[in-house]
Amino acid sequence: MKENKECKIAQDLLPNYIEKLTNEETNKFIEEHLKNCEDCKKNYDDMKESLNKNNKNKEKKKVNFLKKYKNKLRILEIILLIIIVAFVVNTGRKVYIITDLNNKAEKYINSTNYHKIVYSLDKGNYTKSEVYSLDNKKKIILTTLTEDGKKEVVTIYGTKIGNAPDTPYAMVEPPIGIYKQNVYKETETEKTVTLNLESEIAVEPQKAFYGIENIKQLIVCAITSSINKTTYDGNKCYYVSGMPSILLNSSMYVNKDTGLAISLMASEYENPDGERGRVAGAEYKYEFGTVTEDDFIEPDISEYKIEDANDYINQ
Numbered sequence: 001m002k003e004n005k006e007c008k009i010a011q012d013l014l015p016n017y018i019e020k021l022t023n024e025e026t027n028k029f030i031e032e033h034l035k036n037c038e039d040c041k042k043n044y045d046d047m048k049e050s051l052n053k054n055n056k057n058k059e060k061k062k063v064n065f066l067k068k069y070k071n072k073l074r075i076l077e078i079i080l081l082i083i084i085v086a087f088v089v090n091t092g093r094k095v096y097i098i099t100d101l102n103n104k105a106e107k108y109i110n111s112t113n114y115h116k117i118v119y120s121l122d123k124g125n126y127t128k129s130e131v132y133s134l135d136n137k138k139k140i141i142l143t144t145l146t147e148d149g150k151k152e153v154v155t156i157y158g159t160k161i162g163n164a165p166d167t168p169y170a171m172v173e174p175p176i177g178i179y180k181q182n183v184y185k186e187t188e189t190e191k192t193v194t195l196n197l198e199s200e201i202a203v204e205p206q207k208a209f210y211g212i213e214n215i216k217q218l219i220v221c222a223i224t225s226s227i228n229k230t231t232y233d234g235n236k237c238y239y240v241s242g243m244p245s246i247l248l249n250s251s252m253y254v255n256k257d258t259g260l261a262i263s264l265m266a267s268e269y270e271n272p273d274g275e276r277g278r279v280a281g282a283e284y285k286y287e288f289g290t291v292t293e294d295d296f297i298e299p300d301i302s303e304y305k306i307e308d309a310n311d312y313i314n315q
């Protein structure tokens with residue numbers, strides 16, 4: 001009877017004893033009882049074993065969860081790595097293309113014999129400007145067709161007499177030249193000529209990416225722009241878009257062989273002082289080595305009314 005009562009107490013205390021929640025006195029009582037009672041000892045062993053199993057399962061679940069978590073993290077790391085590699089490779093590709101095109105253009109922008117034609121449409125005025133350049137001589141033919149159908153042809157014969165001082169943010173390179181010029185103007189009603197005018201002319205071929213001055217700007221341009229292979233007017237070229245607005249020509253077609261822009265989209269830009277400007281859309285055609293002295297023979301001056309150079313400047 002006594003044994004039975006002790007067993008009951010022992011059974012009640014066993015779970016807490018296994019979890020080590022019982023006090024020293026209770027521990028002594030249970031340990032003494034387990035020594036003498038086989039039933040309770042067996043019960044105790046079973047309970048302990050089942051608890052151990054339970055704990056092991058819990059541990060296993062924890063390990064499995066950690067493994068899954070680690071795998072997911074691994075996949076994320078790989079995806080991130082792929083994105084970074086693709087970004088670096090793509091930026092590198094664009095840096096290479098821009099540098100290559102600018103190197104190719106170098107040969108042409110310093111050419112002393114070229115014929116350049118620019119067609120542009122700006123605010124309803126259609127303009128064709130044609131430049132013949134041979135050493136220090138230039139002939140420029142500007143044909144303007146206004147919205148109301150008026151046509152004007154201005155032909156300039158110029159001889160270079162010096163370089164203009166550098167202007168900040170000049171959107172041209174090489175430096176602007178000062179030319180002594182005879183300017184022939186022809187409208188439907190009159191023909192006039194102004195002789196020996198001195199003014200600046202900036203018509204040299206320009207690199208498509210002429211605003212890029214250092215490696216930082218080059219990388220920024222490569223990151224922000226998209227550059228895709230295509231053809232334009234039968235020429236192999238790149239379509240470039242999304243260039244930073246500080247540069248001109250935010251969208252353009254660039255000839256793959258010459259590095260010169262052959263078509264510009266109309267765009268706006270901002271110079272480092274925050275002033276906004278606008279470039280009209282334009283088409284460019286170039287020929288090199290085809291200009292001769294014959295292109296600079298001036299027309300018979302007797303057909304033209306001679307105007308004073310000072311009046312021309314005041315116009």
Ligand SMILES: [Zn+2]
Nearest residue numbers: 006007037040
């Ligand atoms: Zn017992």
